[in-house]
Amino acid sequence: MIDKGEAQTLFEKVWSRHRVVERDDGQVLLYIDNHLVQDGGVPAFEFLRQRGLTPRAPHRTFATPDHYVPTDSRDLATIADPEKRFMAQTLADESARAGITHFGIDDARQGILHVIGPEQGLSWPGMVIVCGDSHTSTHGAMGALAFGIGATEVAHVLATQSLWQRKAKTMRITVDGALQAGVSAKDVVLSIIGKIGTAGATGHVIEYAGTTITGLSMEGRLTVCNMSIEAGARAGMIAPDDTTFQYLEGRPYSPKGQDWDSALARWRRLPSDAEASFDREVSLNAGAILPMVSWGTSPEDVLPITGRVPDPQALANADRRESGMRALDYMGLTPGMKLTDVQIDQVFIGSCTNGRIDDLRSAASVIKGRKVAAGVKAWVVPGSGLVKAQAEAEGLDRVFTAAGFQWRHAGCSMCLGTNGDIVAPGKRCASTTNRNFVGRQGPGSRTHLLSPMMAAAAAVTGRLTDVRQFMDEAPQP
Amino acid sequence: MKKFEALHAVAVPIQQSNVDTDQILPARYLQKPRSDNFGDYLFRDVRARRQGSNEMPFVLDQESYRNGTILVAKNNFGCGSSREHAVWALCDHGIRAVIAPSFGDIFFSNALKNGLLPIVLPAATVAALQDAIVARPGSQMKVDLEAQIVLAPDGTSHEFAIDSFAKHCMLNGLDEVDYTLSQMQAIVAFERSHDDEMPAPTGGQR
Ligand code: SF4
Numbered sequence: 083m084i085d086k087g088e089a090q091t092l093f094e095k096v097w098s099r100h101r102v103v104e105r106d107d108g109q110v111l112l113y114i115d116n117h118l119v120q121d122g123g124v125p126a127f128e129f130l131r132q133r134g135l136t137p138r139a140p141h142r143t144f145a146t147p148d149h150y151v152p153t154d155s156r157d158l159a160t161i162a163d164p165e166k167r168f169m170a171q172t173l174a175d176e177s178a179r180a181g182i183t184h185f186g187i188d189d190a191r192q193g194i195l196h197v198i199g200p201e202q203g204l205s206w207p208g209m210v211i212v213c214g215d216s217h218t219s220t221h222g223a224m225g226a227l228a229f230g231i232g233a234t235e236v237a238h239v240l241a242t243q244s245l246w247q248r249k250a251k252t253m254r255i256t257v258d259g260a261l262q263a264g265v266s267a268k269d270v271v272l273s274i275i276g277k278i279g280t281a282g283a284t285g286h287v288i289e290y291a292g293t294t295i296t297g298l299s300m301e302g303r304l305t306v307c308n309m310s311i312e313a314g315a316r317a318g319m320i321a322p323d324d325t326t327f328q329y330l331e332g333r334p335y336s337p338k339g340q341d342w343d344s345a346l347a348r349w350r351r352l353p354s355d356a357e358a359s360f361d362r363e364v365s366l367n368a369g370a371i372l373p374m375v376s377w378g379t380s381p382e383d384v385l386p387i388t389g390r391v392p393d394p395q396a397l398a399n400a401d402r403r404e405s406g407m408r409a410l411d412y413m414g415l416t417p418g419m420k421l422t423d424v425q426i427d428q429v430f431i432g433s434c435t436n437g438r439i440d441d442l443r444s445a446a447s448v449i450k451g452r453k454v455a456a457g458v459k460a461w462v463v464p465g466s467g468l469v470k471a472q473a474e475a476e477g478l479d480r481v482f483t484a485a486g487f488q489w490r491h492a493g494c495s496m497c498l499g500t501n502g503d504i505v506a507p508g509k510r511c512a513s514t515t516n517r518n519f520v521g522r523q524g525p526g527s528r529t530h531l532l533s534p535m536m537a538a539a540a541a542v543t544g545r546l547t548d549v550r551q552f553m554d555e556a557p558q559p
Numbered sequence: 560m561k562k563f564e565a566l567h568a569v570a571v572p573i574q575q576s577n578v579d580t581d582q583i584l585p586a587r588y589l590q591k592p593r594s595d596n597f598g599d600y601l602f603r604d605v606r607a608r609r610q611g612s613n614e615m616p617f618v619l620d621q622e623s624y625r626n627g628t629i630l631v632a633k634n635n636f637g638c639g640s641s642r643e644h645a646v647w648a649l650c651d652h653g654i655r656a657v658i659a660p661s662f663g664d665i666f667f668s669n670a671l672k673n674g675l676l677p678i679v680l681p682a683a684t685v686a687a688l689q690d691a692i693v694a695r696p697g698s699q700m701k702v703d704l705e706a707q708i709v710l711a712p713d714g715t716s717h718e719f720a721i722d723s724f725a726k727h728c729m730l731n732g733l734d735e736v737d738y739t740l741s742q743m744q745a746i747v748a749f750e751r752s753h754d755d756e757m758p759a760p761t762g763g764q765r
Contacts, residue, residue, distance in 0.1 A: 115757050209757060405576060521604050
């Protein structure tokens with residue numbers, strides 16, 4: 083038996099194994115196993131040069147362009163905007179110079195970093211992984227401690243392969259029970275954020291636990307951990323188990339042979355000890371989770387699709403009342419209207435939240451034999467070149483294109499719009515992404531966050547729709 | 560990094576919680592080089608929307624706050640994207656300190672690394688500060704990092720906490736990288752034992 087004093091959480095185990103030194107003020111220099119660099123991280127190389135430094139551990143650094151790549155071509159030369167082209171091209175040049183592994187745009191393995199890390203077997207249980215991107219939390223689904231950092235910190239990690247951190251508090255979110263048909267990992271995480279709020283986990287590392295979480299596929303777990311940052315968390319983690327190991331085994335960068343066996347033995351010891359305690363505990367009942375959709379301009383502004391647009395005037399808190407009014411004004415919605423009456427102009431299926439093969443399969447299952455509603459512009463942007471190839475091998479691309487979707491190349495695309503793929507001002511997009519901030523998908527864009535199945539249902543009807551109604555209906559021939 | 564000198568300046572109220580970094584610095588300016596003046600892009604879309612409407616101009620565009628260099632914000636300021644450009648935009652505009660009940664984690668550490676002082680004070684204190692400056696636009700406040708004290712327009716003082724190392728770096732304009740490089744021996748020693756347990760992933764074949 084481990085006594086309470088020695089019992090550790092998954093986070094504490096990973097943390098304690100990466101401590102290089104501790105400073106007088108309690109900050110710890112944490113060793114970084116794996117540093118992922120995207121094209122938006124290019125300014126860090128310039129910082130490094132200004133300080134006369136070079137990357138210290140290029141073999142622990144992996145790069146791919148995702149934010150600035152076109153999704154209608156695989157050639158950086160087709161990027162018309164010289165600044166955008168510069169970002170993607172500079173990442174390639176800097177990587178080559180430093181000896182950093184770079185999955186270029188002409189490489190089938192290119193994709194969104196948080197999709198290709200797990201896909202390539204680069205993200206292992208027990209690792210500390212950082213990237214100059216807030217959704218680095220995604221990799222926590224592999225049992226890693228993974229978090230986003232800023233440009234100065236990217237330069238710091240490049241130069242020293244380490245980072246100063248103050249130990250975060252721990253929070254366990256337990257979700258138990260079976261999910262209804264039509265409800266997915268995205269609905270779970272949107273429900274969590276709706277419950278605890280966008281600052282609900284500030285200063286904490288979340289561990290997701292419970293039978294619902296352990297029952298999720300690796301893809302579903304990655305979706306949940308991806309949005310930890312939308313709950314304010316430093317990181318989100320899930321204990322590695324057989325689902326994790328089966329997913330990792332045989333991937334290009336996973337350990338092989340004897341290395342695999344010894345890694346597996348270590349990884350099996352990572353889950354939180356039964357006696358370990360957390361600073362905060364939250365629990366949810368999976369059976370009560372319905373398909374979710376966001377109505378406002380913060381990821382905490384979510385409701386079950388069966389709901390109505392809330393009336394902020396009814397809120398007691400003046401601050402929330404005002405922000406609710408502002409959100410409704412921006413979103414062009416009226417209090418009391420049924421969410422299923424909200425008409426949409428665009429559908430976007432993709433991003434590091436929902437651009438994986440499971441996501442495309444579930445969306446295709448709803449789309450199959452149906453058509454995109456007249457006037458709706460619908461896109462699928464796979465999360466990586468390999469997700470795209472896999473989907474094509476399964477015929478999913480034809481399901482989408484036959485319905486009227488555009489089938490694009492991999493990248494961040496309309497999640498953020500930095501590559502020029504944007505939602506036009508005033509247009510409304512049903513989107514499988516992670517942020518519905520004002521202007522997130524382009525100036526004046528209106529975003530409704532939802533799951534791939536819900537996005538597919540919205541594409542078919544042209545309005546926000548409860549996908550469960552499609553579950554009992556036989557698809558049209 | 561610029562040294563943080565004691566501040567005595569106009570305080571600007573940002574009366575909205577969850578101000579995300581997408582608002583502070585819209586994504587389309589992420590491609591701009593650091594040599595640009597990011598102050599031009601600060602709250603760009605919010606400011607433009609206000610200009611195009613019959614609402615009051617955005618607070619930074621109001622005469623009384625134009626020279627303000629201390630922001631008094633609400634809960635969860637700087638949440639969302641990790642873009643350090645949001646901090647650059649505030650710095651380039653001249654903002655030197657942001658006071659709020661809480662911050663987005665990544666924004667908070669980005670701020671410290673650029674000489675922008677993030678100050679956490681209790682929600683009730685921040686609310687009182689906001690009320691005071693809204694009641695008298697153009698009111699000045701003081702921030703004394705050495706003493707870790709904020710002086711409200713009415714002269715009341717409020718102590719704040721900050722990591723001693725971050726404080727040292729801010730006061731002296733020091734860069735953390737230099738300090739870490741001085742620890743290189745420890746890093747090398749750590750790597751020697753760690754590399755067996757957690758080697759770098761290899762073997763990716765195209
Ligand atoms: S898909 Fe969206 S959230 Fe994910 S890394 Fe790209 S821009 Fe960021």
